[in-house]
Amino acid sequence: MTIISLQHVTKDYGHGRGIFDISFNVEKATVYGFLGPNGAGKTTAIRHIMGFSKPQQGIVTVNGLNSWTNASTIQEKLGYLPGEVALPEHLTGEQFIRMMMDLRKVNDDTHCKKLIDFFELDASGRIKRMSLGMKRKLAIVTAFMHDPNVLVLDEPTSGLDPIMQQRFINFVREEKKRGKTILLSSHIFTEVDATCDEISIIKDGHVISSFNKLELLKMTEKVFHVKVKNALDYKQLGQLIESNTDFHLVNKNESAFELQIGCYPNNLSRLIKLLAAIPILSFNEVPFSLEKHFMEFYDRRVGGELP
Amino acid sequence: MQEGNPIINGTIFKQTLRANVKLWLIFTIVLTLLQIVMVAVFDDSTLADVSHLVEGTALAGLLGQTTLLSMLASTYYSIHGVIFPIIYIIMTANSLIASQVDRGSMAYLLSTPTKRSTIIVTQAFYLIVALVVMFCIETTAGFITIQVIHSDMDIVVADFIMLNVGLFLLMFAISSISFFFSSYCNLSKNSLAFGAGIPIAFFLFQLLSSVDDSLNVFSYFTINALFDTTAILEGENYWWKLIVLLGLGIVLYIASLEVFKRKDLPL
Ligand SMILES: Nc1ncnc2c1ncn2[C@@H]1O[C@H](COP(=O)(O)OP(=O)(O)OP(=O)(O)O)[C@@H](O)[C@H]1O
Ligand SMILES: [Mg+2]
Numbered sequence: 001m002t003i004i005s006l007q008h009v010t011k012d013y014g015h016g017r018g019i020f021d022i023s024f025n026v027e028k029a030t031v032y033g034f035l036g037p038n039g040a041g042k043t044t045a046i047r048h049i050m051g052f053s054k055p056q057q058g059i060v061t062v063n064g065l066n067s068w069t070n071a072s073t074i075q076e077k078l079g080y081l082p083g084e085v086a087l088p089e090h091l092t093g094e095q096f097i098r099m100m101m102d103l104r105k106v107n108d109d110t111h112c113k114k115l116i117d118f119f120e121l122d123a124s125g126r127i128k129r130m131s132l133g134m135k136r137k138l139a140i141v142t143a144f145m146h147d148p149n150v151l152v153l154d155e156p157t158s159g160l161d162p163i164m165q166q167r168f169i170n171f172v173r174e175e176k177k178r179g180k181t182i183l184l185s186s187h188i189f190t191e192v193d194a195t196c197d198e199i200s201i202i203k204d205g206h207v208i209s210s211f212n213k214l215e216l217l218k219m220t221e222k223v224f225h226v227k228v229k230n231a232l233d234y235k236q237l238g239q240l241i242e243s244n245t246d247f248h249l250v251n252k253n254e255s256a257f258e259l260q261i262g263c264y265p266n267n268l269s270r271l272i273k274l275l276a277a278i279p280i281l282s283f284n285e286v287p288f289s290l291e292k293h294f295m296e297f298y299d300r301r302v303g304g305e306l307p
Numbered sequence: 308m309q310e311g312n313p314i315i316n317g318t319i320f321k322q323t324l325r326a327n328v329k330l331w332l333i334f335t336i337v338l339t340l341l342q343i344v345m346v347a348v349f350d351d352s353t354l355a356d357v358s359h360l361v362e363g364t365a366l367a368g369l370l371g372q373t374t375l376l377s378m379l380a381s382t383y384y385s386i387h388g389v390i391f392p393i394i395y396i397i398m399t400a401n402s403l404i405a406s407q408v409d410r411g412s413m414a415y416l417l418s419t420p421t422k423r424s425t426i427i428v429t430q431a432f433y434l435i436v437a438l439v440v441m442f443c444i445e446t447t448a449g450f451i452t453i454q455v456i457h458s459d460m461d462i463v464v465a466d467f468i469m470l471n472v473g474l475f476l477l478m479f480a481i482s483s484i485s486f487f488f489s490s491y492c493n494l495s496k497n498s499l500a501f502g503a504g505i506p507i508a509f510f511l512f513q514l515l516s517s518v519d520d521s522l523n524v525f526s527y528f529t530i531n532a533l534f535d536t537t538a539i540l541e542g543e544n545y546w547w548k549l550i551v552l553l554g555l556g557i558v559l560y561i562a563s564l565e566v567f568k569r570k571d572l573p574l
Contacts, residue, residue: 047572047573047574050414050417050418050574051417052414052417052571052572052573052574053571053572053573054571071417071423072420072421072422072423073420075417075418075419075420075421076420078418079418080414080418082411082414082415082418082574084411086410086411086412086414087412087415088322088326088407088412088415089412090325090326091322091325099318099322100415100419102318103316103318103319103416103419103420103421104419104420105420142415143418
């Protein structure tokens with residue numbers, strides 16, 4: 001079931017800035033990652049989902065409702081974390097939480113208390129005096145306090161320390177398991193890698209690549225690190241790999257008798273058969289990193305294709 | 308739509324009150340003190356002495372009519388009592404909408420099921436109520452001062468009340484101008500440029516037009532001229548002018564609502 005949908009959304013701010021013909025769907029109980037360099041248009045797209053901006057072309061819906069015409073109804077079941085924390089500074093954290101609970105007509109504060117404990121938020125002081133990270137935690141608690149079904153998070157972990165970032169990532173995974181639909185924009189590959197099912201890369205206002213992480217993993221070449229006992233085995237294995245078109249030699253280290261072998265998943269059993277004939281000291285997979293994959297897109301011109 | 312979705316939101320009103328009450332209090336105190344002082348310092352015996360001196364000259368006609376209210380009309384009701392509320396309005400109107408959009412804190416209000424129209428109506432309601440209460444206090448203080456200090460004088464209370472009603476309606480209209488630009492502009496600096504620039508220009512035009520008859524042409528370029536103190540004191544027909552002020556205010560407040568409902572917010 002589609003929860004968030006953008007169809008051919010265009011917003012031209014002039015001078016080539018804005019978003020152009022953006023389309024994607026976020027399905028129920030999935031985490032959708034939105035990656036792209038500064039000024040790519042991530043926040044602009046989110047602004048349209050929230051109903052702050054009206055698309056010049058195209059349509060944005062959340063739970064089947066038009067984001068622009070039904071903005072206030074949509075907010076009942078949506079949690080939003082803005083990219084820039086701009087909290088009302090004259091309040092204390094507690095007053096702000098109370099205000100947001102009142103505005104959302106949340107009477108029961110047990111869920112909110114749980115969140116405050118989980119993120120170690122100290123909401124007692126004035127917002128003006130809070131550290132950046134504390135303000136962000138306050139914004140996170142506010143976004144989740146009414147236990148919404150849909151979450152729109154704009155760079156949620158910026159400003160958090162590494163331990164809190166990890167805690168947030170775990171939290172997002174738990175929320176997904178509970179059936180929440182989450183759209184998340186980020187610059188941090190590991191964060192996207194750890195949480196997202198679907199990923200879109202946006203650049204200069206265009207979606208230049210969209211893929212499913214599991215399918216990408218299935219499609220991409222895996223790299224194995226193999227260490228053998230002596231020079232003879234090393235040479236023999238090297239020759240076997242190089243003469244076989246199913247595999248390819250990524251890297252080799254003659255002095256340590258180490259080889260790195262690239263192999264697509266469908267050829268995996270053939271590789272294992274081949275290796276079984278040779279005495280091997282160690283054999284392990286080099287973990288796949290989305291980072292390398294993403295980096296190509298950051299540099300590439302608009303219109304780049306998946307390799 | 309659904310129940311519990313009133314047009315004025317109590318939670319937002321409470322927060323607005325909390326954030327703005329200090330400024331309101333300062334201006335209300337200053338305005339009230341000014342009113343009390345201006346009323347208290349009036350001394351018609353000095354005027355009587357002067358009129359005695361100029362008896363039989365051309366000046367006599369002018370001075371002969373000087374009463375407490377006409378003195379107030381040319382001082383408090385054209386300068387102090389106008390500019391102080393204008394400054395209050397400029398600061399408050401900008402902080403109610405535009406500065407929250409500019410800073411981004413409006414995003415939190417709009418990420419709750421609160422309608423844009425509810426936000427505008429609540430904030431406009433605050434500004435209007437703040438002005439009503441401010442002028443009620445000022446009028447009451449002025450009235451008491453008159454009763455206590457000038458009990459011997461023959462003052463037309465109805466005229467005094469009408470001066471204050473007129474001043475309030477002028478401020479209502481001016482507040483609608485500042486509030487409109489606060490709702491229309493996304494940047495504080497633009498909201499202030501228009502929301503402060505126009506009321507101050509109106510004030511200066513009115514001041515210029517009263518300096519000399521040759522500058523009277525300026526009174527056609529300011530809504531402040533619609534608060535016609537001379538007409539009020541001389542019993543001329545002034546009602547239509549006050550109704551124009553009221554109408555202008557209502558139109559601009561409605562325009563603020565419509566503009567804010569439709570505009571793109573860069574949050
Ligand atoms: N209200 C606006 N008026 C004019 N241009 C705008 C406006 N908002 C955004 N832009 C421009 O649109 C482009 C996209 O901005 P956006 O904030 O969506 O980027 P982003 O992907 O969120 O970047 P970041 O990673 O830095 O947060 C930028 O070039 C920006 O300057
Ligand atoms: Mg952004």
